[in-house]
Amino acid sequence: MSNGKIPKDALNAINKKVKKPISENQIKKVASSVNASTLQNEAQLRQLIKQVAQMAKVPVTESTVNDIVSTIKKSGMNANNLESLMGLLMKKR
Numbered sequence: 001m002s003n004g005k006i007p008k009d010a011l012n013a014i015n016k017k018v019k020k021p022i023s024e025n026q027i028k029k030v031a032s033s034v035n036a037s038t039l040q041n042e043a044q045l046r047q048l049i050k051q052v053a054q055m056a057k058v059p060v061t062e063s064t065v066n067d068i069v070s071t072i073k074k075s076g077m078n079a080n081n082l083e084s085l086m087g088l089l090m091k092k093r
Helices: 007-017 026-034 037-040 042-056 061-074 082-091
Strands: none
Touching: 026 042, 037 061, 061 082
16 A cells, blocks of 8 residues: 555455445545554544444444454554454454
8 A cells, every 4th residue: 555555455355345335535534544643542443443334334333342442452553554453343243
């Protein structure tokens, strides 16, 4: 993604998992709002998870949100890895 483009295979993989196809522009819009502090601030992180779930039309329970938050905190995931966050969300369906 260094050139600002999302690899087609990544976009296709994401769209296979969601109920409503997500455009590259939608992913870029969410990704551009994420920074290091987003992943450090639990309230912002929860908001991001819910935003991604809503965009993908994937329901998430509070338990799932808690699991994702816990996983992100333990892994030290950084803001450059939004694809991993989306992958976590898709696994929790």
